[in-house]
Amino acid sequence: MGSEPMEMRKRQMSVQQESAAGGTAPAQQGQPGQANPRGSNACCFCWCCCCSCSWNEDRDDRKRKASYDVKEGTADCEDCPKPTLEEVRSWGQSFDKLMCCPAGRNSFRQFLRTEFSEENMLFWLACEEFSKENNKSAIEEKARVIYEDYISILSPKEVSLDSRVREAINRNMQEPTSHTFDDAQLQIYTLMQRDSYPRYMNSPAYKNLLNTLSEQSPES
8 A cells, every 4th residue: 555655656756757858848949059940941921021031132132233233334423534614615505515525424413413313314324324235134134223223113213204105114124125215315314404404504513613614724
């Protein structure tokens, strides 16, 4: 009879030890330095937000690289010599002469920046470079970047285009060519010529540049 309570206590102790061992197992899985047996399935319930992070980072890297390729020469003002007095005077004769001169584009672009419309010049410059591209894969990639940077309604640098031109671009983006943005480029060029150019010609930026060069000129 005295052995029965002893046996019961042994069985109880055995059960408690097994329960304790089972309760510590999950905690050990979460200890640092130990492999997680669930592996990549740890966040399967939110794959689009968690497990795809590395893919999103790769995509963003590709986008940044492509964007740099398209705007490599336009991210900052173009390298060019200081304009002459004759050149600056010619800018006042026509918008075409201003845009044909690298120094003129730089000065005009700085003025557009003060009016918060620099994206018009950036888009025009990106289209100029894009139109010279001949490689099909490069055209497709650069067209996508230009679209996302300047055409998409989600972009903070979206340029102002009418619905006809925008719809044509949307259709052409299925198979872009080096002429995909021709109509849009012309529309933005016309917008700058009609809207921003007259204000630039009357701005202190242009007048001060003209006066400074006039004072430095041997003719004065």
